[in-house]
Amino acid sequence: MKIIEATNISKKYKSNSFYSLKDINFAIEEGDIVGLIGKNGAGKSTLLKLMAKAQKPTTGTIKFKGKDISKSSNILDKFGIMIEPIFYPHLTVYENLMFFLEIHKKEQYVDNIKSILELVDLWHAKDRKPMDFSFGMKQRVSLALSLITEPDFMILDEPFVGLDPIGVKKLIGILQQWSTTKHTSMIISSHQLNELEDLCNRYIFIESGKLKTQFDDKKNFLVIQLDLQDSQSQRIANSVASKYKLELRGQLLELPIAIEKDQLNEILEQLSSQKLVEKIYTTKDELESYFTEE
Template sequence: MLKISNLSKQFTGNDFYSLDDVSMEIQKGEIVGLIGKNGAGKSTLMKLMAKSLKPTQGTITYKGEDIHSRDNVLDDFGIMIDPVFYPEMTVLDNLKFYLKLHGKTDLYDNIEPTLKLVELWESRNRKPKGFSFGMKQRTALAIALVAEPDFLILDEPFVGLDPIGVQKLIDILKQWSSERQISMLISSHQLGELEALCSRYVYIEDGKLADSFSGKEHPSIMVHLDGERDWDFILPILPLLDDDVDLDGTVLEISTKTNAEKLNKIFGILAEQDLITKVDIKENHLKDIFMKG
């Protein structure tokens, strides 16, 4: 859906590239996590994708079309990089103005559920100029979500949300990815939230794409089984083994992505035969990737 080819950015006056020869693709319905330390080039990459910066070299194509070939190529995008809104307009008027500007006044009914999602419905008649940083972030997030975009670019979307709000946002983004096939690039230092959401990750270091890996690296539940027991128990579990559930010796590794129906089946089989000896958590290696170097 979106293809980045040999993308580089060198700012005037610098003798180095802030982004250096990055190539990657994002498929339809895919949620990609963008991780890296401060100053690594994440924001530069997202701003290039949003056309707020022009590349020094390389191209970005969306649905096969160069994003710089004409105006409004990114009309289907929802973008939250820096908080952008009119501080002297109410939150409600900001969203109405955004939809009107994009010719989507038929989506006014989205405003209330969107503001409730980001916990701003009660503040809808307030002006963002007096908001805290977190509330400003949530205002920008609401603007990015309200127009039912086909592609989302989100920088630190969880900032300012309480744990319930974070979970609601994760749930709705996963639902959009699954049901509406919306593609997303999400950058955050809140690695646990990314782990719960993303299907793939890219790691930027010193302006270069240093690593890319799939969502199989989600945290896993490690279920230790009684190795002294009759191994006939494995037979009903075999059909449940896949990318999210793996049996290695006497340890059953279950991704935290696994749906509730499958979890209930697995634990029902194991509990019925008293096979569980211990349960612990295998953490995602996002933190290790982030801390390296």
């Protein structure tokens, strides 16, 4: 089931002569954890703000469970949003959560406060005011606010920034636990690829305001980039893929890292004897390449 569907989304600010986003199309299925990747200025934060209704698209629609978010009142009722740490610094952590529930008329979730604060490791600090917290603790206050109403969909923009390795590990654990137990879908924008790899099953890559590609995460895979310049080389690649039950995506042949040694040598021998092997890398290298390619 599609929980989010973006169709021909474009955004042009009045002060700019160019589009910050142009004709973006994608869907997020129920249960997906999608990594939104791209270089600085690519348009990632703009896209998240459009999804959070903080801004309006110039053209296009974003639907949540089939309903256009721009035409439906209270459509974000089941969203959890963590675009930047937002709370009232003069209120305690507990009072922040209570106030959040009161102004959104969601007092039925009051009983969640203790369990959520325990989940983000802030129950011991419930009576403290977050203005004196470290950045990591402020992040966790914001995370608690985004989780308290048991959202169906979460938007997280650079949630790992400013966290030490222990804080990052805790946040990943929290999001993994929430996804597993609550079946919450998420889109997470981050430059920290190692953290995204631990969480995401899909990626959307934006470059200069355009959606360059989107792909499923395939952990523990080798990728052989092939030089397929004619029909004969294409036939050889298809034959190898079919014989060893491998996936051939254009010029990319994917092999599980755990492939048996004999099979790996046979595959490489058949391809290299025809000088078809251009490059070999892992799927992690492929993900990192989106930040290094010029």
